[in-house]
Amino acid sequence: MLVAAAALLLGGGGLAAVATTALAGDAAPEAADGHQRHSAVVAATLSCPDVGERLREVPRSAQLQVSKGLAALDRQVHDAYHAMMGGTDSGTLLPRLRQQRDRTIGTIVTAIAKDAERPEYLTTLSGCTTKPGQPGQPAQQARNRGQGRPGGPSPADFVDITTVRPNADAPPFAAPQGRDATTGTFTTECGRNEEGHFNSDNVIVTPGVRNGAHHTHDYVGNTSTDGFSTDRSLAASGTTCRNGDQSTYYWPVLRRLDQNAERKPGAALDGNIGSVLTPATVTLTFRGSQAGTVQAMPRFLRVITGDAKAFTNGTQNANASWSCTGFEDRQLKDRYPLCPNGSQVVRTFAFQNCWDGRGTDSANHRAHVAFSDRNGNCPDTFRRIPQLVERVTYDVPPGTGFAVDSFPEQLRKPVTDHGDFINVMPDALMNTAVNCINTGRRCR
Known part of the structure; x- marks a missing residue:
């Protein structure tokens, strides 16, 4: 049995898009690669302004209230997206969603205004629109071809890596030189999450909230990290790292797209269906700069690379890098790689290498750090710090049978891949790392 949900796409002449999903219990045809082929196509999703990205100041007194407000906004989009997929007309859904967001944004504004300038600009961010799930592809055409899976991704999100031209000739994919x-x-060697440390929290963006990410994270390093972690709890925790590095390293899990549908937050309840793949290897390397020596990161520095909402936010903060072993001179930003036999999928997370020299975080969790230019020069007043580069490899099934976890409305698009890092290295270990980098040595 199939259920068709029609959603009016705003703009572009008012194209009517149809999203067709198979109900639980329906049989799906089996593909040549041995996986069940979904007959569904998600032709539309919701696009809402990202309030968190636009925050300029959050006083300490407002942090928990703002965090809960941001989490509420994500839940509202989550619920509206699933209502749209269930058949609710966008003419009914979008005004209702706007009202919900108006109220929640109002609580955020009020909380901030108690001890800081009132952020009136946030009140313009309540309106949402719908967005094509596969840009440039008419919804009816996609439906007729039977492409896509409920919640994504689409076959158009994959590309044969052997057809991609080499494009990775600059750091972090080429070592600093000159x-x-x-x-x-x-x-730092911290394992592959053999311990099974997973949760769907988002301790950097929405601390103090459960399921703040609406997708599941893989963790290595600090063994206690969840949505309620604090600097003190992280510093008191154990670690999977051999050298005593207590830092938190985490990223969305990669799943095999089988029929495993765990009914829990971050998994099937948020549209992320499939079995979690354990990385084959995880390499965490801190590197130097094209422009000269680097200085120590402050303990508890929080850094996010990439954007978990890049499909709807746009690519300003996107920093996904997908490739295959043996082909890492070819990096993909918005496509999953189809690797030759014997080649593994590679995810690379390159983190910001400039710090403003002041705080360990900022209101939008981005403004306190930045990327250098191609020559290693940081923005004015910023300081060079070691660049963390994470390389994670996977053995994946042949074909298009894998996807990264995402917020449900992001349709598991590869462009949404991202990494998170909290530096909890003891100061002595960080100083050792900086000395190794600045003196040209390779240390572990």
């Missing part, structure tokens, strides 16, 4: 470059590295 007269002034610091060429040393410091590698």
Whole structure:
């Protein structure tokens, strides 16, 4: 039995898009790769302004209220998206969603205004629209071809890596080089999450909230990290890292797209269906700069690379990098790689390498750090710090049978891949890392 949900796409002449999903218990045809082929196509999703990205100041007194407000906004989009997929007309859904967001944004504004300038600009961010699930592809055409899976991804999200031209000729994919470059590295070995440390929290963006990410994270390093972690609890925790590094390293899980549908937050309840794949390898390397020596990161520095909502936010903060072993001179930003036999899928997360020298975080969790230019130069007043580069490899099934976890309305698009890092290295270990980098040594 099939249920068709029609949603009016705003703009572009008012194209009517149809999203067709198979109900639980329906049989799906089996593909040549041995996986069940979904007959569904998600032709539309919701696009809402990202309030968290636009925050300029959040006083300490308002942090928990703002965090809960941001989580509420995500839940509202989650519920509206699923209502749209269930058949609710966008003419009914969008005004209702706007009213909900108006109220929640109002609570955020009020909380901030108690001890800071009133952020009136946030009140313009309540309206949402619908967005094509596969840009450039008419919904009816996609439906007729039987493409896509409930919640994504689409076959158009994959590309044969052997057809991609080499494009990775600059750091972090090429080592820092030149007269002034610091060429040393410091590698911390923290395992592959063999311990099974998973949760769907988002301790950097929505601390104090359960299921703040609406997708499941893989963790290595600090063994206690969840949505309620604090600097104190992280510093008191154990670690999976061999050298005593207590830092938190995490990223969305990659799943095999089988019929495993765990009824829990971050998994099937948020549209992320499939069995979690354990990485084959995880390499965490801190590198130097094209422009000269780096200085120590402050303890508890929080850094996010990439954007979990890049499909609807746009690519300003997107930083996904997908490739295959043997082909890492070819990096993909908005496509999953189809790798040759014997080649593994590679995810690379390159983190910001400039710090403002002041705080360990900022209101939008981005403004306190930045990327250098191609020559290693940081923005004015920013300081060079070691660049963390995470490389994670996977053995995946042949074909298009894998996807990264995402917020449900992000349709598991590869462009939404992202990594998170909280530096909890003891100061002595961080100083060792900096010394190795600045003196050109390779240390572990």
